[in-house]
Amino acid sequence: MNALRRHRILNTIWGAPKGWRGTVVSVNHSDIGKRFVIAAFGFFAIGGVLAMLIRAQLATPGSAFVGPDIYNQLFTMHGSIMMFLFAIPMFEGLALYMLPKMLGSRDMAFPRLSAYGWWCYLFGGTILIASMVFGVAPDGGWFMYTPLSSKAYTPGINADVWLLGITFVEISAISAAIEITVSVLKLRAPGMRLDRMPLFAWYLLITALMMIVAFPPLILGSILLEVERAFDWPFFDPARGGSPLLWQHLFWLFGHPEVYIIFLPAAGVISTVLPVLARTRMLGYGWIVAALLSLAFLSFGLWVHHMFTTGIPHMALGFFSAASALVALPTAVQVFAWIGTLWNGRPELKLPMLYLLGFFVVFVIGGMTGVMLAMVPFDLQAHDTHFVVAHLHYVLIGGFVFPMLAGAYYWLPHFTGRTRDELLGKTTFWLIFVGFNVTFFMMHLTGLLGMRRRVHIYPEEAGWTLLNLVSSVGSFVMAFGFALFAIDVALHVHYARRRRRNPWTAGTLEWAMPVPTPAYNIASLPTVISREPLADAPALASALSRGEGHLGEPRRGWRETMAVDTTTGAIDHIVVLPGNTHLPIVTAAATGCFFLCLLAGRYWLSLLPVAGVVVLGLRWAWLLDWRRDIGPLPIGRGEVAPIHREAAGAPGWWGSVFLLVADGTALASLLFGYAFLWVIAPNWPPPERIEGGLAAGLVAAAAGSAGTLLARRCLADGAAGLMEAASRMAVAAAAAQLVTILALMALGVTAQPVPQAHAYAACSWALLAYALLHATIAMLCMGFGRARIAAGHVSPRRTLDLRVARLFSDYSTATLAIVLVCLLAPSVMS
Template identity: 45%
Template structure:
C-alpha cells in the first residue's frame, strides 16, 4: 500500500495521519472545520470558495440575462425602419446598459467565478488564498451592479455608450448623474476584479499540491494565471480614467477638456489600454475551457503542452501592445499606426499555435461527441471568422472605412461570443456535474447548442454586410429605402433564435438539477484533479492533500511505493500546506481565517464611500470612516478562535 508524504506533526492536536476515509470521524471533523456556518447570519459570514464562486456565477448569469433582454429590445427597435418602439434617449440608455453589463458585469466576472471554484480543486487545495477577501470582492461586485441597474430603473443610467468617450460623457454634454453612476460602477467592478486577481495568483503560486510543478499545472489554471496578471496591469488604467472623468464632472478638473489644457484622446488611450486587453481577459479563459474539454473528449493529453503555455503567455503580453487599433480613425501619426497594425496581426500567431495543437489533439485522439465537445468545436468556426475580420480591421485603410459601421459590431460579437460565450457554455455543461452532482440532459443540450449556433450566425453574420453597405453603428433608427431593411429583420430573427437556445440551456440546468442522472466523481473519464473529488465536493475539497506526478493525475497515477497524499495536517483547524512557487515542494503550514461577517460589512462601507462620491467629493473624507472601522475589525487578531479549535480537536 502506498504511504503518505509525511510532515512533522504537532502532537498537541489531533491530525490526519494516513487519510480521512469518507464517514470517518476525521473526515467529519475536517468537513465541519471547513464548512460555512449555518443560518441566515452564516450566509453572510460564508467564505468557502465554492460558496462564493456559486454566488458569483449565478449573479453574473443574471446580469447576462438582463443584458440579453436589452439586446433583444435593441434588435426589436432596429428590425424595421422608422421604428417608434424607443426614443433616442431611452435607446442610448439601453445601448449603454447592454454594453456595460456584458463587458463589466458578466464577461470578466463569470470567468473569475469559474476560476475561484475550479482552481483549488485542480491544484489540490482546500481553499483559495485570502478567502475573506474573496467574499469581499463578491459583495463589492454585487453592490456595484445593483447600483447601476437601480439607476437605470430610475432613468439615470449612463447614455454615452459603454466606452463613454469625452466630451460626450463630460459635464457639458451629459449633465445630471447618469455618467457619474456609470463611472462609479467601473470603480466597483474593477476593484472586485483586482481583488480576485490577487486571490488567483497567490492561490496558484503557493497552494498547489506537492508535486504539481509549474510544468504540471492544468492549462485552464495557466490560462487563469495569465488572465489574473493581465487584470492587475489593465484594470488600474480604466479605474484611473473613470476617476479622472468623475473629477472633471464633480470637482471641475479638466483632464479631458482641451480648452483648459486637457486632452479628450487621453480617455481613449487610458480606456483602450484596458479595453483591448479586456477582450483577451475574456478570450484567454475560453482557451483554458477549450483545452480541458478537448483533452477529455479526445481521450488524450493536449498535444504540445509547452507550446500551449508559451502561447497563453505571449497572448497576454501582446494584448497590451495594440490598443491604438481602436483609434485608427483619430489624428495619430501614421508611422505609429503601422506599429499597431503589425502588433494586431502578430497576436494571431500564438492563437494559431493553440488551434493547431488542439487540431493535433483531436486528430490523434478518440473523439467523443458530447454536448461540451460540440460547443468546443463551434469555437473553431466562429472564432476563425472573428479572427479573420480582426485581421482585416488591423489595416488602417480598411478600418478607416468601416470603423463606425456594423461591420465592427459583427466582428466584436464573433470574437467575444465565439471566443468566450460558446466555450463558456461548453464549460458549464462540462463542469455542471461538479457543481450539482448530476449530469445535464444530452438531448436537450444538443438541441440548445444547434439552436444557439444557427441563431448566432443568422443574427451576426448579416451585420458584416450591413456594415459594408454603410449602416452606422450606435443609431437608434433608420429610414426605409436604405437597403438595410431585410438584413436587419433577418438579424433580429436570428437574435431571438439565439436567445431561445440560451433559454434551453437554462431550462436544462434547472430540470437536470432535480432529475438529472447522478454523476459520480468523474462522469466524463477526465484526467485532471478536480474529478478526483466527490460531486459536489465536500467543504474541505479533499480528505487528504494529494501528491501529484503529472498534469493529468487521474491518467498518470504514482508508481508503486510513491507517496499518494500528505499527512500531518490538523483536522480541527483550517490548516493548509504551503508549497514553493516553481517546484511545489512542501514549504510550511498556514492557518486559514474562519468565517466572518466583516467582509460583508466592509463591502457595505465601501458602497457608502463610492455612492457618496457620486453626490459630493466630501464623501472621500467622511466615507472613509466606516471603511476604516470595518477593516480594523476585519483584521483584528482573534487568538480565541485558534484556542477554540485546539480544544475541539482534543475533545474529538
C-alpha cells in the same frame, strides 16, 4: 481516524452555518464561486433582454419602439453589463470554484478577499441595474468617450453611475486577480511544479496577471473623469490643456487587453475539456504556455487600433497595425494545438464537444475579421459600423460564450453530482449557434453597406431593411436557445440521476473529490508527480479520502492547506486560512456607501465611509491572531512544515506585492497621462506653473526616506528579538511619514496653481494626491506594526506584519521620489 469521521470533522471546520447567516458569513471558495457564476448569468439575462430591445428597435426602418434617449441607455447598459457584470465575473466565479480543486488545495489564498470581491460585485452591479429602473442609466456608450461623457454634454448623473459603479465592481476584479495569482503560485498540491500544473491554471495565472496591469488604467481614467465632472479639473478639456484622446488611451489601455482577459480563461476551458473528449492528452504544453505569454504581452500593444481614425501619424499607425496583425499568431498556435489534439485522439461528439466545434467556426470567423480591421485602410472604412459590432460579437461570443457553455456542460456533474441525457442540450446548441450566426453575420453586411453602430433609426431607402429584420429574427432564436439552456440546467439540478464522480474519466484533480464537493474539497492533499494525477493513479481519490495524503489529520479547528515553492512545487509551509466572518459584507457595504455618497454629490460625507473602511481594514488584519510561536508541525507522510506566519514567502506578503504592482500601474498610467498632455495636447505650455516649493519638497523627500529607513530598522530589530527597539522604530517611522504628509500639503498649498486652471495643474494635484495617499498608508502600516508588536503578535519568527509594513513604506518612498521629480522639474528647469 476513519474516512467518515474525517469527513465530519473537516466539514465542521470548513463549512458555513445553514440559512441566511451562512450566506452572509461564508468565505468558502465553492460558495463564492457558485454565487459569482449564478449572478453573472442573471446579469447576462438582463443584458440579453436589453439586446432584444435593441434588435426590436432595429428590426424595421424608422421604428418608434423607443426614442433616442432610451435607446442610448439600452446599448450602453447592454455593453457595460456584458463586459463588466457578465464576462469577467463569470470567469472569476469559475476560477474561484475550480482552481483550488484543480490545484489540489482546500481553498484560495485569501478567502475573505474573495467574499469582499463578491459583495462589491453584487452591490456595484445592483447600483448599475437600479439606475435603469430610475431612468438615469449611463447613455454615452460602454466606452464613455469624452467630451460626450463630460459635464457639458452629460449634465445628469448618468455618466457618474457608470464611472463610480464600474469602479466599484472593478474592486472585485482586482481582488480576484490578486487572489488567483497568489493561489496559483503558492497554494498547489505538493510536487506540482509549474510545468506540472493543469493548463487551465496557466491560463488563469496569465489572465490574472494581465488584469493586475490592465484594470488600473481604467480605474485611473474613471477617477480622473469623475474628478473632472465633480470638481472641474480639466484633464480632458482641450480649452484648458486637456485632451479627449487621453480618455481614449486610458480606456483602451484597459479595453483591448480586456478582450484577451475574457478569451484566455475560455481558452483554458477548451484546453481542459477538448483533450478529455478527444480521449488523448493535450499537444504542445510548452508551446501553448509560450503562446499564452506572447498573447498576453502583445495584447498590451494593440490599444491604439481602436483610435486609428483619430488622426495620429502614420508611423504610430504602423506600430499598432503590425502588432494587431501579429497577435493572430499566438492565437493560431493554440488553435493548431487544439486541432492537432483532435487529430491525435479519438474524439467523442458529446455535448461539450458540440459547443467546442461551434467555438471553432465562430471564433475563426471573428479572428479573420479582426485581422481585416487591423489593416488601417480597411479600418478607416469600417470603423464604428455594424461590421465592427459583428466582429466583436464573433470574438466575444465565439471566444467566451461557446467555450463557457462547453465548460458548463462538462463541469455540471461536478457542481451537482448528477448526469442526465443530452437531447435538450443539443437542441439548445443548435438554437444558439444558428441564431447567433443569423444575427451577427448579417451585421457584417449592414456594416459594409454603411450602417453606423448606435443609430436608433435608419431610412428605408438605405437598403438595410431585410438584413436588419433577419438579424432581429436570429437574435430572438438565439434568446430562445439561452432560455432553453437555463431550463436544461434547472432540470439537471433537480431531476438528473446521481452518478459516479468522474463521468468523463478525466485526469485532473478536480475529479478526485466527491461530487458535489464538500466544503473542504479533499480529505488530504496529494503528492503530484505528473500533469494528470488521476490518469496515472486511478485509485488516488480513495487514498486521499482515507487520509493518506498531506494534512489528513485535522487539528485545532484550523482551516489548513499547503503552500509550495513557486517553481519546484516543494513543500514550503502550512497556510492556516481565516474562517467565516461578517467582515467582507460589512466592508463592502461601507465601500458601497462611499460610492453612493459620491454619486449623490455628498463629498464631505463620503469621508465617513472611508474612515469606516480603514477601521474595518485594520480590524480585518488584526484578527489574524498569532501571539505565540508554533514551530514546525507534522503534515503527514512523515514530513513537517512551519505555518505561514513563521515562513518567509507567506501568501499575505505576495498578495501585497501584487497589489503594489497594480498600484504602480495606476501611477505609471497617471505619468503617461501627464507626459501625453505635455507633448500632445493643445494649449501648452501652461500659463502658470509651480512656483517654489523646493524646500517643502526636500523636507518631504528627506522625511519619506527616513520613514523607509526606520521601517527597515524596525523589521531588523523585530527579527532580532529587540521588541522595545522595534516598537520605537515603528513609532518613529510613522512620525516620519506624518512629516512627509505635512510637507506635501505645504508644497501643494503654497506652490501649486489651482487645479481648475489648467490640465497641468490638475495633473500635478493628482500626482500630489497619489503621494499623499501612499504616505498615509505607510503611516497607518507602521502604526499598525507598532500595535502588533505591543500586543505580542510579533516575534523573531513572526515578522509578517512588519515585512508587509516595510513593503508599503518602501513603495511609498519610491513613488514619492518619482512624484517630486515630476512636480518640481518644471520649476527647477525654468
